[in-house]
Amino acid sequence: MKEKLSSLSDLAHAFGKDSNDIKAATKTDDNSLVYSTDGGRIQQEKKNTTITPSDGFAKIRRETKGRKGKGVVTITGLGLDNKELKKLAKKLKQTCGTGGTVIGEVIEIQGDKRDVIKITLEESGFKVKMIGG
Secondary structure, eight states: OOSOOOSHHHHHHHTTOOHHHHHHHHOOOGGGOOEETTTEEOOOOOOOOOOOOOOSEEEEEEEOTTTTTOOEEEEEOOOOOHHHHHHHHHHHHHHHTSOEEEETTEEEEESSOHHHHHHHHHHTTOEEEEEOO
């Protein structure tokens, strides 16, 4: 193999490949593209997330598993979209004076403030069930 290979297609032919196969394999998908000199910053397509329908009750549970003994109160079964969940979580965090987060369709509030959370959710129009001890 002492002949010179001047292009990628020559190299492909040397290994028994078609150059069209290589072009198809090297073509990248633009889903990971963040910035382009043609159009500037590229907005990623937002995926439609489905909201699990509520059974009519907000379920409040105290959990410590997987949190090194630290207790959190989880609120599930609200049937709200992500934006509304974050708004409600912010209201609950301010009312309780603690931190918290929204993970998926679950609101987590730090500490054991189940009674305060129950009152706040009932004022917001939710039916509430306390689950667990």
